[in-house]
């Protein structure tokens with residue numbers, strides 16, 4: 001993907017156009033008729049005009065944008081996704097006509113480039129080469145190479161996350177996640193700390209170790225360190241890395257889609273790649289607790305009492321509430337490293353899916369200012385998010401007779417808030433924390449990972 005000059009136009013020409021604008025007269029002159037009578041300018045309408053040798057390019061693909069006052073970046077992303085996803089041949093996009101309101105050409109080009117790469121992504125069919133993406137060049141009146149680079153960097157981080165998450169669980173084990181973290185660390189010169197089972201036993205990280213008991217594969221706590229802001233305090237981005245969630249002895253009736261229970265972890269890898277490739281001015285730990293949640297003769301059981309890294313004891317009510325058990329150890333570890341702000345991402349609860357579906361990510365926080373600021377960014381990034389309550393009265397439902405508290409209430413009701421409360425119990429008062437329940441938004445109902453929240457988190461951390 002690159003910027004080109006008018007003289008180099010020789011491919012399909014994508015011409016976005018608002019209702020209030022007219023097709024450039026030179027094009028009408030060349031073709032010998034009024035293209036305004038042909039191009040449909042209502043939003044999301046595509047009109048293809050064959051140039052029959054009268055232009056250096058074969059086709060003009062008009063993309064209707066509707067009116068400028070109704071345009072939003074959210075709508076623009078949708079319209080462009082529709083165009084780019086169906087693009088079969090290389091093309092040039094004329095970006096200049098898209099500029100509207102207070103958005104400049106750099107914003108627009110960045111959005112277009114990112115949208116193109118995301119729209120062209122396809123899950124790899126195992127045993128076959130990954131699909132090549134159709135190339136898109138950008139025509140603009142001024143130098144937009146930095147904007148192109150930024151759009152590409154974000155899309156490549158997001159697509160890496162989608163690629164890892166889309167891989168089936170037999171090909172994306174904790175060892176595979178470790179390998180991906182190693183590749184990233186090597187490519188971008190990041191520091192990687194790998195805590196293996198022995199390290200986790202020495203630390204007494206009983207949350208993640210308990211979940212790992214039922215799996216024949218190792219567990220890891222991975223920590224990537226990105227330092228590009230001197231001595232400034234660290235944010236930690238934490239992602240749930242359950243490479244397959246069977247439910248354990250509380251076995252799921254239907255575990256379709258549970259290869260996506262590591263989307264939080266994949267997103268951490270995506271975030272770290274974007275930060276490093278854009279040289280973001282930030283200090284960030286990317287932390288991934290990872291294991292399978294399976295069943296064997298050693299697996300943890302309902303009513304077991306385990307001791308977490310923080311020293312708190314937990315009565316296991318459901319072995320299917322495993323995400324919070326690996327995350328609580330990761331949250332404690334992040335604070336041991338000195339992180340002052342935490343953002344965790346987890347495909348944590350079916351309750352969040354019921355409440356918000358695949359549209360909104362559930363947001364929970366112990367700090368209004370941090371939360372408001374972050375949610376402003378999610379809005380600007382066109383990633384929908386909705387804050388849900390954390391409340392002591394939800395936490396009270398986790399009262400246990402055999403341990404400090406339980407890992408699940410054992411009955412329906414406010415499951416996403418209860419889970420957030422569980423995690424919140426491991427967050428110190430001085431730590432600012434946001435929990436993102438991405439159970440509904442990380443994939444599309446058991447297929448097609450989205451890389452949701454990578455854009456928002458990177459944008460927030462780059463500020």
Ligand code: BES
Nearest residue numbers: 318320321323347348349350351408439
């Ligand atoms: N990974 C699941 C949550 C999930 C469900 C993600 C559906 C995506 C789609 C999580 O580990 C889980 O099983 N949660 C339980 C918690 C319950 C036992 C308290 C749930 O939501 O049912």
Ligand code: MN
Nearest residue numbers: 245320321322
């Ligand atoms: Mn589960």
Ligand code: ZN
Nearest residue numbers: 242245261323
């Ligand atoms: Zn899970």
